[in-house]
Amino acid sequence: MADNKMKIGEMLASSGLITEEQLQSALKSQSQMGGTLGENLIRQGYVDEAALLNALSEQIGLQHINLTRVEIPPSIQRQVSVETVRSRRLLPIGFEGKHLVVGMVDPTDLGALSEVEFQSGHPTKPVILSASHFDEAIKFFQSEGFGEKPLRLQVERSPRREKVDRNLPAFLRTLVSWNGQDLHLSAGAIPSVRVDGEILRLGVPALRPVEVEQMVYGILTPEQRKTFQEYYELDFAYSMDGVGRFRCNLYRQRGSIAFTARHVADKIPTAAELYLPDFLRECVMQKQGLVLVTGSNGHGKTTTLANLVDAINRERKVNIITIEDPIEYT
Incomplete structure (x- = not known):
């Protein structure tokens, strides 16, 4: 997978x-925050989603599906x-002959296609699915149920x-x-917020390196500053009265500081909201044993464990x- 992602890059x-x-x-951000390479390029403001999808479609020869x-x-x-x-x-889209058309945020994930073919019993045809449309589809399933109603996606976002x-x-x-998920600050870039998979730039000019450093250093303790200056990377939690709690990542990028803050929900999502299978609940009710929750960054390990x-x-x-380090749910 890493080789495929590098080829796309x-x-x-x-x-x-x-x-x-x-x-x-973007590759460094991907290793720290998870997600696909494309999502990290969008997150950092290097490309917009439409341009990325068009380029991917042309370069790897796959159709782009629009869920609207x-x-x-x-x-x-x-x-x-x-x-x-x-x-x-x-997301399975429909049939094209004997092939099941599958919209994929990461169309290079051959293991995912094998998994779909095993479950469905049909050969597959991958198409590119935007991360923002996928996230909107998940929200639809959370409110309407999976496999219960036709998925009719309407994505309209005002600037x-x-x-x-x-x-x-x-x-x-x-x-x-x-109601965003992440805030991204880096030198030479306009501050941006990720909302439902879409990167929205804030209405301010691009930040200078010294501005990013002053902003971030203002919320660090002396111990945290020392750790960052020694290792050039720092994960920490930050709370802001009346606003919320955030999981933060600070790192060096091109000789200057880059900062990401992820908003941590105050309420732990329910098992139904997370689509957790019943057997997980049975596992943690045992008196002894070991349960491992694994996966890529940003895919819900901490939220699952909190539940x-x-x-x-x-x-x-x-x-x-x-x-825990840092502590997210209290």
């Missing part, structure tokens, strides 16, 4: 859509399990025109008020010890 660089420096920066122009009936949705849809970030003050507290308030720990706390009379 090289294709984008050779086509002139991104520079080699931007590619390396198709309807996916329940029978097609149920060709694969909801767990596969969520973990592999794909953000609110004036935002040029400081970190204002950026974090904007992240929360827009399971919460279930133990509610249903069993036991002491619970957790070791």
Whole structure:
């Protein structure tokens, strides 16, 4: 998979859509934050989603599917399990002859195609699916149920025109008020917020290196500053009264500081909202044993564990010890 992603990155660089420096920066961000290479390029403001999808479609020879122009009936949705849809970030679209057309956020994931073919019993035809459309589809399933109603996706987003003050507290308030997931700051780039998979730039000019450093250093403790200056990377939690809690990542990029803050929800999602299978709940109710929750960054490991720990706390009379760094759910 890593080789395939690098090849896609090289294709984008050779086509002139991104520079080699931007590619390396996005690859580093991907290793820290998870997601696909394309998502990280969009997250850092190097490309917009439409340009990326067009380039990918041309370079790797796959069609791009627009979920606002198709309807996916329940029978097609149920060709694969909801767990596969969520973990592999794909969606069955319909049949083209004997082939099941599968929209994929990462069309290079050959293992995902094999999994779909095994579950559905049909050969597959991959097409490119945008991350923002996939996220909207997941929201639809959360409200309407998976495989219960036809998926009719309408994605309409008005441009953000609110004036935002040029400081970190204002950026974090904007992240929360827009119901965003991540805030991204880096030198030479306009601050941006990821909302439902779409990168929205804030209404301020690009930040200078010294501005990013001053903003971020203002929320670090002396110990955290020392750690960052020694290792050039730092993960930490930050709370802002009346706003919320954030999981933050600070790292060096092209000789200057880059910063990402992910908003941590105050409420632990329910098992139904996370589409957790019933057997997981049964596992954590055992008196002894070992349960491993694994996966890529940003795919819900911490949220899943928080839900399971919460279930133990509610249903069993036991002491619970957790070791976390940083602590997200309290």
